Amino acid sequence: xxxxxxxxxxxxxxxxxxxxxxxxxxxxxxxxxxxxxxxxxxxxxxxxxxxxxxxxxxxxxxxxxxxxxxxxxxxxxxxxxxxxxxxxxxxxxxxxxxxxxxxxxxxxxxxxxxxxxxxxxxxxxxxxxxxxxxxxxxxxxxxxxxxxxxxxxxxxxxxxxxxxxxxxxxxxxxxxxxxxxxxxxxxxxxxxxxxxxxxxxxxxxxxxxxxxxxxxxxxxxxxxxxxxxxxxxxxxxxxxxxxxxxxxxxxxxxxxxxxxxxxxxxxxxxxxxxxxxxxxxxxxxxxxxxxxxxxxxxxxxxxxxxxxxxxxxxxxxxxxxxxxxxxxxxxxxxxxxxxxxxxxxxxxxxxxxxxxxxxxxxxxxxxxxxxxxxxxxxxxxxxxxxxxxxxxxxxxxxxxxxxxxxxxxxxxxxxxx
Numbered sequence: 001x002x003x004x005x006x007x008x009x010x011x012x013x014x015x016x017x018x019x020x021x022x023x024x025x026x027x028x029x030x031x032x033x034x035x036x037x038x039x040x041x042x043x044x045x046x047x048x049x050x051x052x053x054x055x056x057x058x059x060x061x062x063x064x065x066x067x068x069x070x071x072x073x074x075x076x077x078x079x080x081x082x083x084x085x086x087x088x089x090x091x092x093x094x095x096x097x098x099x100x101x102x103x104x105x106x107x108x109x110x111x112x113x114x115x116x117x118x119x120x121x122x123x124x125x126x127x128x129x130x131x132x133x134x135x136x137x138x139x140x141x142x143x144x145x146x147x148x149x150x151x152x153x154x155x156x157x158x159x160x161x162x163x164x165x166x167x168x169x170x171x172x173x174x175x176x177x178x179x180x181x182x183x184x185x186x187x188x189x190x191x192x193x194x195x196x197x198x199x200x201x202x203x204x205x206x207x208x209x210x211x212x213x214x215x216x217x218x219x220x221x222x223x224x225x226x227x228x229x230x231x232x233x234x235x236x237x238x239x240x241x242x243x244x245x246x247x248x249x250x251x252x253x254x255x256x257x258x259x260x261x262x263x264x265x266x267x268x269x270x271x272x273x274x275x276x277x278x279x280x281x282x283x284x285x286x287x288x289x290x291x292x293x294x295x296x297x298x299x300x301x302x303x304x305x306x307x308x309x310x311x312x313x314x315x316x317x318x319x320x321x322x323x324x325x326x327x328x329x330x331x332x333x334x335x336x337x338x339x340x341x342x343x344x345x346x347x348x349x350x351x352x353x354x355x356x357x358x359x360x361x362x363x364x365x366x367x368x369x370x371x372x373x374x375x376x377x378x379x380x381x382x383x384x385x386x387x388x389x390x391x392x393x394x395x396x397x398x399x400x401x402x403x404x405x406x407x408x409x410x411x412x413x414x415x416x417x
Contacts (some may be wrong), residue, residue: 264325
């Protein structure tokens with residue numbers, strides 16, 4: 001069991017028609033329609049495929065993200081047809097990416113003409129590249145495409161990979177120097193029969209997930225399954241944080257505290273080793289209005305001062321830990337972040353979900369509460385020669401953090417899993 005745990009963004013309102021021949025050995029004609037706004041997408045075609053999938057494919061959710069981020073990025077929505085029948089949907093978020101947002105890299109590896117050494121032009125002058133992600137830059141996981149049930153996933157996925165770069169090459173993004181990213185694919189898709197050139201695998205930090213046991217009906221049940229060391233650790237975090245007042249924020253509360261929430265989020269964002277796009281917390285207001293209890297924003301007050309917050313989405317049988325904000329000057333003394341990790345668990349148990357997805361980063365501390373790594377790498381197309389030569393050297397200099405998987409559960413609990 002120990003081994004199992006360890007291995008465990010509109011300016012042009014138009015639609016573009018693209019035709020793609022099927023793969024060798026197939027006589028099917030594939031075509032795709034591309035839209036600049038979710039409001040322009042045919043509801044029937046989109047909804048019949050999105051139905052039953054993650055809420056991140058719901059048009060209301062996508063509109064909320066689009067409305068609150070359309071000054072920093074652009075959006076594309078794609079429907080793939082096979083013999084005039086919709087068989088897949090996908091969406092892309094496009095923005096100018098600043099290489100300076102990559103903090104984790106080995107300078108000696110990024111030596112192309114000396115351009116990307118530490119203290120070089122990345123630090124002194126922004127190095128912007130057109131980039132597009134198939135998927136949601138604000139959520140961990142593979143939330144960029146859906147394939148209709150019953151279709152040949154390998155065939156349809158390969159056609160999506162051909163359609164996506166073509167969809168991006170519209171209006172002012174006509175040139176080929178666009179870095180394209182397919183987000184968070186599970187190991188099944190690493191096989192060459194799914195991935196076609198010029199896409200290449202890009203290793204990422206794992207997504208940390210905690211599997212909620214069926215016999216956990218309360219947080220106390222979870223604590224009872226921990227070893228003495230980690231149960232003491234959890235109780236210590238609650239003891240340190242007992243001065244904090246936890247408040248579940250409603251839409252009105254979020255409007256009231258939006259400046260403080262945004263400032264706390266920014267302190268966390270500035271520490272991130274990889275920043276692709278910054279979240280506009282104005283989206284919280286729309287999302288809370290739309291999803292009510294399904295979208296959680298919990299604030300932590302020290303007396304009358306807001307010192308932290310967590311957010312989460314109840315997404316089918318998963319609780320997705322979304323964004324947090326922390327006053328780092330008070331974090332150690334009041335164990336704000338550790339308290340959040342445990343409060344996420346309590347929320348997951350109360351909602352009877354099967355999985356608590358903590359997302360990426362801080363893998364080791366998340367493992368101390370029982371989360372295990374789930375591999376989900378990205379696939380990247382560096383675009384034209386310029387992007388390939390400049391960006392590829394830089395990206396390949398990124399080194400993933402080294403960490404140790406902790407196992408906080410009793411041996412008997414692990415054996416019964």
